Structure formats: C-alpha cells, structure tokens
Amino acid sequence: MLTNLALVAGKTSGVELYLIDYEFGEAVTELSKHSISFTHIRYAEKNKIDIDGGFFIAILLHTKLIIEGTIVCSERTRILLWSTHPQDGLKIIPSFNLFLKFNSDFVQKLIVSCLHPFYYKRLKEFFQLATSNSSIIFMDDTNYSFNKIFFGFKAQKVIWPLITANPTCSKSWNDYHDSEVRLTFLGRIVDFKYYPILAFLMQLREIPLRFKLTFIGDGSYKEKLLEDVIKLGFIDFEFLGNVYKPDLDKVLSESDVCVAMGTSALESAKLKIPTLVLPYSYRSINHKVLRIKWLNLVNGVEVGEQFISNRIDGYDDYINDLFTSLTDRKKLMDLGLLCYTKWESDFSPLKIKKLLVHNLETNKFFFTDNVRKLLAPDTMSRFITFTKKGLKYFLSHE
Numbered sequence: 084m085l086t087n088l089a090l091v092a093g094k095t096s097g098v099e100l101y102l103i104d105y106e107f108g109e110a111v112t113e114l115s116k117h118s119i120s121f122t123h124i125r126y127a128e129k130n131k132i133d134i135d136g137g138f139f140i141a142i143l144l145h146t147k148l149i150i151e152g153t154i155v156c157s158e159r160t161r162i163l164l165w166s167t168h169p170q171d172g173l174k175i176i177p178s179f180n181l182f183l184k185f186n187s188d189f190v191q192k193l194i195v196s197c198l199h200p201f202y203y204k205r206l207k208e209f210f211q212l213a214t215s216n217s218s219i220i221f222m223d224d225t226n227y228s229f230n231k232i233f234f235g236f237k238a239q240k241v242i243w244p245l246i247t248a249n250p251t252c253s254k255s256w257n258d259y260h261d262s263e264v265r266l267t268f269l270g271r272i273v274d275f276k277y278y279p280i281l282a283f284l285m286q287l288r289e290i291p292l293r294f295k296l297t298f299i300g301d302g303s304y305k306e307k308l309l310e311d312v313i314k315l316g317f318i319d320f321e322f323l324g325n326v327y328k329p330d331l332d333k334v335l336s337e338s339d340v341c342v343a344m345g346t347s348a349l350e351s352a353k354l355k356i357p358t359l360v361l362p363y364s365y366r367s368i369n370h371k372v373l374r375i376k377w378l379n380l381v382n383g384v385e386v387g388e389q390f391i392s393n394r395i396d397g398y399d400d401y402i403n404d405l406f407t408s409l410t411d412r413k414k415l416m417d418l419g420l421l422c423y424t425k426w427e428s429d430f431s432p433l434k435i436k437k438l439l440v441h442n443l444e445t446n447k448f449f450f451t452d453n454v455r456k457l458l459a460p461d462t463m464s465r466f467i468t469f470t471k472k473g474l475k476y477f478l479s480h481e
Contacts (some may be wrong), residue, residue: 086110086248087364091436093119132162156450163313165221209457210236218448245346246435250353267338270347272302275363285370290406296320320398352378352426357418371395379421
C-alpha cells in the first residue's frame, strides 16, 4: 500500500520523494519501472537517518525506529500517520499477545491501562496532539474504532488507506467451466487471516460444488493451513507462495472468485473478478457465525472489518445464497462488475490522489520534541521487550 501511495505522490507536481527501506525491495522496482524520481535510503546501512522538513509517512509499527533513534525528524517535519494492521495502536505495546486473549473491550482496556499506565497516557496525549494539529490520518475503520475506544482518538481528517495500482488486464469469462469454481485466496497467511480462512473453508465443505483452490501469499501460518486443507478433504489445490507484482494481475485473472482482506480484496476487484471480503480475527472462529460478504456490499471502510455475527441464526440461508451465487455464471459476471465499480469509485489511484492533494497542505502535525517523548516506551514496556529478547536468545542457543 505504501508503494502504491508513493506512486501516486511521485506523480504529483512539486513532490520530492525519499524512500526509506530495509533493502532493495519491490517498492524500488515498482517506482523505477514507472519512471518515478526518488532517493532510496536503506536504513540497514545507516546508524541514523535525519529528516528535515517535508512529510514523514510510516506505519504505526515503525515508530520503534524513531524511538530507537534510527530515524531523527526535525521540528520542521510534518507527520502523516499510517495505520492499517488490525489494532495497530495497541500492537506497539509489548503485552499485546496477553491483551488478545480477552474479547471484552473493558478487560482489554484494563490490561493496557494497568500494565502500561504511563505509555497508555502518553499514547492518548499523542493522538490528542495529532487531532489538535489537524493531522491527516491514513487509517481503516477497524483501527479508528479501536483507537477511539482505547485512547479517545477523534480524528478531523481520516483517509482510508486502501489503495492499489491500476489494472493491467481484466477477467475474461470465455474459459469459465460450470463443473468447478476456481477460487483464489490472496494475502499473507498470518494469524489474523488464518482463522477466517479456515472458517470459510469449513463453510465451503457444506456447498455441493467442486472447488479448485489457489492460495497466493506466504506467511508463518502457511504450513498449518496446508495441513488443514488436506484434513478438510480438499483435493484440487495449490499454494503458489508470493507472486511477483507484475505477474499478479495475470495470475488472478484466471480465477472465478477471489477471497481476500483489505487491499488484497481490491487487487482482484479492479480486474472485475467477483470478490469476497474476509473479516479479521486473532482467534479461532465457529464457522457458523462467520458471514463473508461480496465487496460491493460492504462500506468502503469495512474492507478488512470484523463482521462476525456471534449467532448461527440464518446460517442455512447464508450458505444457500452463497451456493446460488457461485453456480450462476451471469450473476458472477455482474458481481465482478459491481466489485470493479466499487474499486473505481472508492479506492483507485485517481480517487486517492484527489484526497491526498486536497488535504496535504492542511496537515499541521509537526515532529516536535513533545511528540518524541510521547512515543517513547515506558519502563514496563522496556522490561517486557528485554525479557522477550532474552528468552528468544536463550531458547535459540540451547
């Protein structure tokens, strides 16, 4: 997503682009391919990177580079917050895994405020400062809701950050086969995506159709998901791992239906492929409470939301509706066009560029010493981080 944003910004008149990256990655390749002028800085090769002036855009999890002093911003530098991972505002707190074990907002808030009282207070002040300085926030609705609950965050300007590159091809229905549904799962196979995928696979078992399953993406839960696919009795499947960005559109265009979350769901929608949007969950889900939706039926801010009903009422009707959609070629074509229209109106580079250019100059959130102090971890955070690193080192040298 940051690569796509850099492409949009780099094509905007008067913008001088600097890309801070860990290595010579895909972002560099994409920007070079589109003849975007930029300066590439690898922070793995430097002890310190000074940023003086301009706009600094980084995901919330990367604030640790600022805290550790790897990136030093002057007071002339304006900040644009970028937050897209579920519960990002809390993920930078070391006790996040403990926090996940509870499904109550009250208990979760109690854990954060008790274990990290000073950090919790500083994060609240950080968000208040961002608000009072008319900061632009790139944040999806899940994160905005959580940060609002936990830190009293009320943004004046929020740009939903889901953005793709323009399509290079589109879905052709000439090779559609009535005998099977070619269903592609797109995205990293990590914890908060694994559980919804597993629940949806259990739903597919109840639909009397032949599925050819393709999984595009890699991650720490890939082997576990492979075992589950076999246990559930699916025979025709393949795991492609990561697909190189220039080849992705072509590979996706061979799908009849795509299942994905967040920006990944938009990658297929822009190709006129009917796209089902996964919710996220860090916990196991009863498949009978999962309600997966077509992209055109969700609000723009819900792409990657948690729409799990917690009730099994209406499950049979939901499965029947899904079966009907998957077996009707014309309905699938219509759904593909509706998903494309949704992408074009809410998430295309042209749409994001209009939002970005319109709001950039109104952002008055500067990187003052105040901000640096507010982001610095508290004693408990340092202790937990130190303990984690110590245990990891000890276990790896046994």
